[in-house]
Amino acid sequence: MEKIKVLENYMPPAAAPLIGRWIDYFKCEFKISRNRNTKFGDYRPPHAGKGHRISVNFDLNPYAFLVTTVHEFAHLHTWNEHKHKAKPHGIEWKQNFKKMMQPFFDQQVFPPDIRQAITNYLNNPAASSCSDLNLYRSLRQYDAPKESMLTVEKLPANSVFKLKDGRVFRKGEQLRKRFKCVEVSSKRVYLFSPVAEVEVLEG
The missing domain is CATH 2.30.30.30 (SH3 type barrels.)
Incomplete structure (x- = not known):
């Protein structure tokens, strides 16, 4: 499928077929976005005739792109289950993030250090922020060097x-x-x- 070939350019290729299925299953508009300094990705719930919308920055390394994508799909799944009753990064979201990350663990998509950082993040109830700094510092190790x-x-x-x-x-x-x-x-x-x-x- 065309969308899977596009996704393979931005994330580990082994992960692309499942993300493609999620886009179809959840009837989600998935956009690869320009760089945003304030966030890596974004989820918008259905509103004013539009369905679920997810955007992820185009310039993330493949592992960061995948983690951010799963992060945003966990928001979508949580919204479907609880609407506005669940906190943005509360226990319901964290359970969905953990569940949706598991297939990529099973496929061994991530290097050991990133996998450990994700596991630490999911096992720490206090880490409720979307930008868990230890996790994103681990992901940044895989960025291409940028001068200055x-x-x-x-x-x-x-x-x-x-x-x-x-x-x-x-x-x-x-x-x-x-x-x-x-x-x-x-x-x-x-x-x-x-x-x-x-x-x-x-x-």
Whole structure:
């Protein structure tokens, strides 16, 4: 099928047939999206005549693309079962994520370190955030090297950095999990994930 051939370009090829079946089974609009610094993927429930919609960033490495895809399908499955009654990353979502990840464990799609990071994430009830940092740090080890790119958490305080869209920011203090950064031109404050990739500027 055409969609499976497309999916094979973005995730481990062995995983593509099952993801293709999920797209059909759940009648889901699946979009491979441009890079978004604030998120790896997104799920939208049925609304205003549209069905389930999932988007995943095109530039993730194959393992990160697959984990993000399963993550978003677990949201879809949880919404089908509970609608708005379940918390976004609560126990119902986590159970579905674990169940939907199992076929890829059975196929041994993931290298041992990523598999262990996923297992740790699923076994930790406190890790309710969609961007479990230990998991995504493990996934990032498989990214192709990018010159002059660093994650926000690795920048010294007050560093100036640029996004792919050209906007320039100065790194500020950490608020819980995210970093408070000020856009240089507008002075507006934005919160950045520690693992957001940015280009470092001098001064």
